Amino acid sequence: MTPIRRTSAMLAVVALGILPAAACTKKNDSSSYGGAPATGAATSASAGGGAKAKVAFVPKLQGIPYFEAMNAGGKKAAEEMGTIEWLYQGPTQADAAAQADIVRSFIQQKVDAIIVAPNDPDSMAPLLKQAKDAGISVATSDTDAPNSVREVFVNQATAQGIGEGLTDSLLEAMGDKGTYAIVSCGQTAENLNAWIKVQRDYTAKKYPQAKIVDVVYAGEDQAKATQMATDLMNAHPDLTGLVGECTSSAPGVAQAVKDAGKIGKVFTVGLGTPQSMKPYLTDGSSSASILWDVENLGYLTAWTGAQLAEGKTLAAKNKVNDKLPDVAFDSATKMLLLGPALEITKDNVDQFNY
Amino acid sequence: MTSTVTSSRPGAGPDAPARLAMTGISKRFGAVRAIRQADLVVRPGTVHALVGENGAGKSTMIKILAGVETPDTGDIEVDGSPASIRGTSDALALGIATVYQEPQLFGELTVSENIFIGREVRRGARVDWAAQHAQVVDVLDLLGLPPRVATATVADLPIATQQQVSIAKALVGNARILILDEPSAILTDAEIDVLFTVVRRLVASGVSVIYISHRLDELFRIADEVTVMRDGATIGTYPIGDLTVRRVAELMVGGILTQEKAVRAPTQDTPALELSGLGRVGAFHDVDVAVRPGEVVGLYGLVGSGVSEIAACVYGIDRATSGTITLAGRQVRPKNPGHAKRLGIALLPANRKQEGMFSFQSIAFNISAGHLDRLSKAGFWVDRAAERTVARDLIKRLAVKTPSEKQAIGAMSGGNAQKVVLARQLVSRPEVLVLAEPTQGVDIGAKEEIHKIIAELAAEGTAVLVVTSDLPEALRVADRLVVVRGGTTTVEFGPDATQVDVLAAAAGHDDPSDASDPEQDS
């Protein structure tokens, strides 16, 4: 057989195998969904009848304590509320393309609500639109996609709140003056960069005697974050503060200070999850971790999904559960705010089990 | 030393068992019967020469001895006891060491390491470098090489030295039978003298040497006995005293007379290709050959004589460093094969597998490769119809045995593949066709056909230069035969030359009649 004929034969085999298996498109089949995109949420919820609404959450990355804690919160919400089924699936790499695949598979699963913590907000926007067109309610959590059609952004704390919280905690330890540096993670992570911007502005404004000397990027690599923090301390012998901007670099900078034997001379704060920060908070290599109750954030995310799936509108103040009695919703920015950022110190770290 | 040699002459020595006795050896590769009922008996402490034309079966014999090939039939005895050689390690264990033409060395390792690779002298966990070094220095000294060579990296050594390292490798250890496969091909005269000294010393210490060479004059300096092979069979074993260069040549050639061949006259007097004073430093010098249209000229030389390098130079693979190449009266300097082709030169490379074949591609692909400019539209779009037509025409013309031009060339027999590679040279009807070893590794039938094609091409007016180390072929196809020896053109023979004359000339006896007093060893 000639190559061409063989190829055509192969393609024919593929076609023959697939066609009967999968007849043809169901895209024009309006009985289950998509008949009225504008009212899709309500339609699907009612079509579901007594079945539970499916709320899917797509984190930036699976397997890190932060998102797994959100998952735990979400599961808890599903149990307590009893009206939703909580779905959680994340990529193995913090990669926009891998995340898009998962969102696409959730669209295919015709879940009732998709909530995403986008790796790249701009990339996620078109997909969210696609989901919405398919009659699925969409929202973001943890990280916003401001230019998208998301109906709600479940915000853990404002960028302002986080940036200022980090700065205040650190400068308090540093004695309101001195130089410090930031060890960030992904170079392109939108929220980290936004927080860094707040930190720069706020430091310049409120602490004129303090200065940010450098921002470095270590990716998600703990060992690299630790080494870079070490390098920063050597590059700036007068350095008295370090910020670990994400959950992998927060313990990293503390470890570097500990290794260099500079506990009490160089102060660190960071956005670290409680359990990973606990040893450092205890030995003083980290002064504080700025975070929020991540499980509650997960809970709130699931709750939001339920509201969206049921087609309810959010009030200005919402009672979610006993722990979250009064969650504010700003209808102008469509932002649901968990609350102020939380300062985790050695005193309260044991309240969190993640 | 002399006494050793004379005492071990056949018939003269005690009736000791032969060091090596191979009897009734046969080996076939597919349809080709490489060896037919061959016998070889080598006595202890002698130099036994194995001679024969290309393809006579010499290399298969030594491969069987070295354990690279296993014979289909036959028995091997070493020192009177039956030996089974199933692999290279068996051969080494029996004390059979082989020095191949191509040095099989590891370029990044030192000479010492190469010599001992796979059989290192150990002291505890580590290699005993000092002990190895001491042995290597001894052997190098025997070969006339300075001790510093022992620690040199092989890739840093010139090819001749590498060859000597291969010999050293075979010498170290207790070789009782040493096979030298054309060791002199790439050595200079001075190096050959050194080699012979070494061989004599080895023989004196009781080693048997099987010596393969095309340079028949050498045999009379070194060999005690000569076994002649022809067409895969052993013709006979003769004491060197009974032989002359001429006699050896006759035995090698056999009773076959040169076939009738058509007498051609060149169609024009101006040479289509003329090399004058052509030289390349380190390869050849002062080469003068002229080929006229319609003429087949043979350029005959033994392996290592420089013939193949001359072809590479004409085709622009290498650059000549002196002399001129003239094409139909116009002096040219081919820069690369593409340029040479545009000048009207086509070349059939000597090494089909490495230089000629695109093995898992089709026949059509192989034929059109290098001619895509003319088999395409606008030089860009392959004209597959034209390609098919050309391929089919050439398949028919060269009688390539294949169901279709889409067959992969890698799956074809040597003769057919060679025809395909030859076909590539004919696509553009070259003015000058250089054929390097056109029938190497090709069966008899295909060989005949290729010879016929060469004659046809000449009849059509192509100037054909056949560069070959296959003498019967050279005589068969060439109108004139130029002998290359020691890197330069020497004697020229006309159409009535006999094989024996040419062989003797190429082997170093310019006067073919002067072979009665071969130089004996001292």
Place this chain on the structure above:
Amino acid sequence: MTTTAPPTSPRPTRRARVLPPPIAGQELVLVAVIALMWVVLALTTPAFASAGSIQPLLVATAPIALAGIGMTIVIITGGIDVSVGGMMMVCAVVTAKALVAFELALPLALGLSVAVGGLLGLVNGLLIAYGRVHAIIITFGTMNVFLFVGLQIFASRTVNGIPSTLQFFGRGVAGRTLGVPHAFVLTLLIAAIAWWYLRHTAGGRHFYAIGGDAQAARLAGIDVRGRILAAYVVTGLLVGLASCFLIAQGTSSLDQSVGNGKELAVIAAVVIGGTSIMGGRGSVLGTVLGALLVQTVTSGVTQLGWPSQLSDLFVGIFIIVAVGADLLRERARRRRLRAKGAAA
């Protein structure tokens, strides 16, 4: 060559004569380049030339150098192993979890990690030596499988509260004796053993022979398959040890980014160290120096206050320069030989 050892003498007094020099050109150049960079950094940054800077630099070099030693052997045999990152993940997570669960003593933790690495290396080695498929294809495949295994063991959870057992190889005080970091010393020790093995034993030399010409090596009676298998197993063992270093250099928690992308970093160190990707030539000393060079560049860029992302650009340039210089040397050697051949 005035004093040739007489053949009768069993061994010459000085070993230098029977072997090529122990340090090759490329290694000397690397030493010079690293020295130059250190001098420049010492002069232009406030604290590069301090124990507090050099010690962590050496510690950070150790895991890449260690994995690089194995990779060097693999590349010398003409292979490659792109599954190193995946292996690191599996070794690290198994060890970290075992440490948390059983509070293993240091030797046990090391042993466990090394054993796991050896097992993964064995999988690679068996597939490559017996499957007769090119190493790069096999290890592309096993890389994905190892990542899967690693992620499954992580089970979507960061390993928290790792005991400080492995801090013996960390950056901190526990990782040093008299100011000398244990991790680097152990790496140097292993490099020295590997160097000695590759240079002085038959088995070591056979790696080079196989990389030079596997067919000829087989004819010379070398156990080619066994040696190839050994190369990948050794890589696995060393990656297992390197994984312990990685745990020690991180924090008291371990997440699944461990080992990510390390295969390319390791290959870069090996290549800068002068090992030929075509096989047959290379040295573990060069690899250690290559790893040190890369880490110096990364730390140097940070300490100079340049954008940290520029370090990759310099790594790229170093690879080109290092290998380019090697190519030029090779070309010069060929030209010299041709001239010599012509003169003869």
Place this chain on the structure above:
Amino acid sequence: MSTSTQAPTPAGPDPAPRPAAAERGDSIGARALRAVLTQRITLLAVLIVVVVLSYVALDAGGYLTAPYDPDYLSASLINAVPLAMLALAELLVILSGRGGIDLSVGAIVALSGMVFGFMYGQWGWPLWLAVVATAGFGALCGALNGFLVAYIGFPALIATLATFYAFKSLAIVVNQQSPISTPPIQELYSLTRSVEIPVIGGQIPDVPLGIFTFLLPTVLIVWLLLARTTYGRRLYAVGTNDVASLWAGQPVRATRFGAYALAGLISGLVAVVTVAQFASARPDAGVSGNGMALPAITIAVLGGVAITGGIGRVAGVVLATLLIVWLNAGILLAFVGNEGSQYQLLALGVVLVAAALLNGFAGRRYGVAD
């Protein structure tokens, strides 16, 4: 001597390979088995059918979280666009032989993506010009690889490892690690949306536009280039045997150089696709996570491209892409939670190793080299 071990057989095994004989004499079943085992394209085709049918069966049995239907298969094709294009780029360089490989394609995607972002998103160039210029820029990056490999003699793995680091670093630095996502860039998403095919579109699923705007043209052009043009012939010749290619008078270096430049050009186009697909020019587009190069090489190898050069076909690469994309899409439906993405890794690894081993084994069994 008296016991000659073997009688000389009158007709020994013919050196001409058995395939010809086998093809005629064997039963249809044996021939089919042989084809599946020895021809990568056949194997892939069968595997695709098996994979799709298995998922459909699982779906029918209710084991999947969502229907594995043509709409989903079609939607998941959006992933196939960059993957298949880069695998074709790898096809070209691997074909060129002498250990040809390109680790830098992902980094070229990132860097050219940023260049495209500047040109289209910030400087307001017309789309066509920006696309052409981006492809040109990618070709330039590839040309650097080609120059190092073909003219200087760098091993491809090393040259492209170095440029991978360099391009990756430049892409991050060039815009201070920020993505470019201005309105013109955001609107580009329309290039990759799913569309209904005219005339028959009502009956079959919508297909991502990127398939038509980028993938199919690239597939077609690369196929024509390899199968129909003189360049393609030279590339196969150089990859099969560069010495013979030189003796046949072909420009070996220029041909090899061209393969790398073309790979760069395709990477430049992928940059445009990626920017459009994600509605932003991201500096880490092709290098985040495991990057785009390793999957592309994996797909190419799975598609039957021999790492030694000279063997490989466009159809194999396309089928391998389909297999992986559809396999992965199904895995996401079959495994809930984090397991899904993890099993994708396992599947890719196992399929790759198994296919390579099977082909090696079958090649020896049937005496052919694939």
